[in-house]
Amino acid sequence: MIAERLQKLRNLMRKEKIQAYVIPSTDAHASEYVPAVWQRRAWISGFDGSAGDVIVTLDKAGLWTDSRYFLQAEAQLKGTGIDLYKIGVPGMPDMLQFLKQELKAGEAVGIDPKVISYRQAARWLKELGSSGIKIKFIEENLIDAIWDDQPEMPLEPIMVWEEKYAGESVQSKLERIRQKMAEEGVQTHVLTMLDAIAWTFNIRSKDVDYNPVAIAYAIITQDEAELFVHKKKVTRKVKKHLKGLVKIRAYEDFRKRLPKLAKKKTRVWLEDESVNYWVVMLLQKRCDLLFKRSMVTEFKAIKNATELGGFQACHIRDGVAMVKFLKWLEESVPQGEVTEMSAAAKLEALRAEQKLFQGLSFETISSYNEHGAIVHYTSSPETDVELKAPGIYLIDSGGHYLDGTTDITRTIALGQPTDEQKDRFTRVLKGHIDLAMASFPVGTQGIQLDTIARKPLWDIGLNYGHGTGHGVGTFLNVHEGPQGISYYRGFGVALQPGMVCSNEPGYYKAGAYGMRVENLIVVTKDEEKSNDEWQFLKFYDLTLCPIDVTLVEKSMLTPQEVAYLNAYHQKVYDTLAPFLKKEEKNWLREKTRPV
């Protein structure tokens, strides 16, 4: 099947006179999660992980993905004729090196300019150009041309995200955007990221699994705002909501609109890290382009008081669902009736009972023992296993609510944990607590704090291969920038009051078990520590759910860490108890007793 698809693609490539064709994972909106209609890389290769790019030449094909997906990609590529190129493994050529090896000077690489970012295209043009290899940007996507049963564009209606949740009107957001545009001397700002558009216009939809966004573009000038979206998605309520502020245009009309901007000799602000090369191609000849992070990316990251109130409120409801789930788990596992998949389903059902629930914020990771060591594991009927003692169960999950988004991981010992497991879990928890307790001066970047969460593992030669924290949207994408608490993202971005991040150190023993403790935290001023010379910030815990203390070796905790853990548990009990039934309350009291 894959072979047949590759054959069709190669026939088209010959017609287009290109010797290679690139099929990246992303879409025209630089989405991390891509709607089904644009999951072209999965269709051409059979590999359906969240990250991975494919290059097809006339006689070879390769998939580039990172260590999270090595095992899955090996399995899914078997027999397809597509080779796996492991990113980060010494000696493996990267995509550019591969193209330089496989193509001769004068030959051409084809790519859909909508699915490559400006930054990457600029680098490729320079690097391939120096080897005499051309890039042919082909507007019609070659996969779309051969994909017979390609899904339709999603047409779910757009919903208005009410101001009582957003805390700021569209008018006010547009004013702030236009103020920044004026400061930079630009007349026009083009938005292409779906979450940035959803934030700006206070709209939500269901076009991408787990991401409550609508497929759209937007153009904002000092006088006008245009939203390009499929008209069938626009309800009467949405029209009323945007009336007088925003002109609604057809999604396809964006293509015609761009050259008109170019005619005006306007100065246009584009976000270089996300804008696709197609937009740049259509504007660059006649516009003056400013490449800079969008002010919307920065505005969106700093939650207003209403949003922060919503985050706290939805974390109470999410905590109630988690407590009911953990109690159920403890009672049901010994009956021998719980599997990874059934546990995930139970938790989803409990969340769905909560007010304002809108769906999961990402695919639940429900993983037992060795599955927990696969950081992005998804349980499927082929891999599903029963949970039983002794064992380690890791569940990473989250929900969207109208007033906020949650993302929580808990690690549960089924039966008696080993000394090694207690040691490792206690180190993960120490890192989690030390980060949660940290005070840091204004101006500090996430990369400076990431180390705090790793230190207890580093001390014995261990580590974890992912970042410690990511930004989280308000009833929006569960991963958002610009900040991170990480060694590989969020460079140069100072943490600011109102930013919501995850705090999720972990430890993974391949073939044995995985452990992670994750709360969402929000940056606030540390009034107590601030002084004339240094203004300090700290974190406030949003997530409310007990941590399994049977995995804790208390002697490894400092008195401050013990005090933090006990105070956290007290807060969890005090906040959630009013919403629990008597036996749930009793269970939670047991689980939140001081260590």
Next chain:
Amino acid sequence: MIAERLQKLRNLMRKEKIQAYVIPSTDAHASEYVPAVWQRRAWISGFDGSAGDVIVTLDKAGLWTDSRYFLQAEAQLKGTGIDLYKIGVPGMPDMLQFLKQELKAGEAVGIDPKVISYRQAARWLKELGSSGIKIKFIEENLIDAIWDDQPEMPLEPIMVWEEKYAGESVQSKLERIRQKMAEEGVQTHVLTMLDAIAWTFNIRSKDVDYNPVAIAYAIITQDEAELFVHKKKVTRKVKKHLKGLVKIRAYEDFRKRLPKLAKKKTRVWLEDESVNYWVVMLLQKRCDLLFKRSMVTEFKAIKNATELGGFQACHIRDGVAMVKFLKWLEESVPQGEVTEMSAAAKLEALRAEQKLFQGLSFETISSYNEHGAIVHYTSSPETDVELKAPGIYLIDSGGHYLDGTTDITRTIALGQPTDEQKDRFTRVLKGHIDLAMASFPVGTQGIQLDTIARKPLWDIGLNYGHGTGHGVGTFLNVHEGPQGISYYRGFGVALQPGMVCSNEPGYYKAGAYGMRVENLIVVTKDEEKSNDEWQFLKFYDLTLCPIDVTLVEKSMLTPQEVAYLNAYHQKVYDTLAPFLKKEEKNWLREKTRPV
């Protein structure tokens, strides 16, 4: 005097038809410390701090410097007609904003292209260009044109840095450079940084205070290496040393040589962060330029076994000088005969007694009480004070030896320290020790470790306004890249075995006292912690000198920190004792007793 100089400059500016002229702090070699002949900014402004740039317009003049120099600049600029622009203070225009405010479209800024880096010039061309302001690059420096008694070019002879210290021949270094050039497909590499040239050719000189470098350029191709240096500096020994490997050309001939390179349509590797714009101007039209960090910058940072042996050996001699100094200090201060300046002179004399000593590696910071809170304080006859109890004395100093370079800071309590002083010093020491004890995975950058040294201060709302560590050359510049242990330099550079850094957290209470503990440390493999999954690195302490434990509040240290401090002191005693006289040995035994 300054007014007269500005008048002369403005007359020249009118002739050149420019409305502003920029006088940066640096020279054609991106030097941090500049030879007297090129200290143009100090001459035009009267401000002689190490960092600060001047812009003169037809009716205004401004100096831009950072917080280290606010007080000094205010004092030195008084009455000159030059305004101080404080970098980093909100609301203060930066140089670009100032130029945009003061100049109209169509007007021009003049600058000597040799004293502005390619990176900065590219940014200025873009930013000023968008406001219609031109940059006129004027090869003849306008300050040189009006500076009557400008010092001569330094003509100190070049010395050969013997292979027994360098650990690698010039031939081998050139081979490694050419290998990297071949990998990048370049035919030519131009070196402009003086320390990179000194490293490559195993030469040293005395053209810049404290930096044992020769003023030079170099061009390396696959077949040839050319060193452009004043011929009077080249001794017979140097000629013999470079014979058959390197052609020696006159320094001035570099100007003629560049256009010849351009004729060859060669691909030339330039280091974008340091190369001056003049070199780029002369090459860019006809050469293909690769802008990338020089491989020499990376090679130079990783010390070979011979250099590491030299670092250890010179730190023993330097430690002996420091011990003699601290003993002398303790005995002499009560006699009322020691001042900041006399103490610095005593320490220099003691270093000069040591074998292989070549001079100080930077100007000694010898500072008592409130002077210690001025991070870059230099004692002068106007500020010199007697050291007396009670008080805090901070001395930051270092030496060049043929086999290595030292940089050490110790903080000494004269008399009984206060509880606050002990608390602050113990926090600084905890940070210093925690960093020294850290193990971290291969790939870790300095910015990830910087936090470890700050954490004990952050915990009570304090901090220090400088990086924790900088790279150090081998009998070369005491500040070198590319790595740092810092929140503001060394981004993206992983620490590697063989890199030497400083470890120097501090605390400064304005108007009261300053404290800092600084050792040099070298990155090594942590064999004990490395395992199948993660390779770990750690630090090894090079500096050997007791830390004043009268400032330590032991109850604030963890058992691990106490063990480290005691083991460090044991190592200091065991290593230095064989080189000390009996009473010095006894003194050191007292000072290194376990706490």
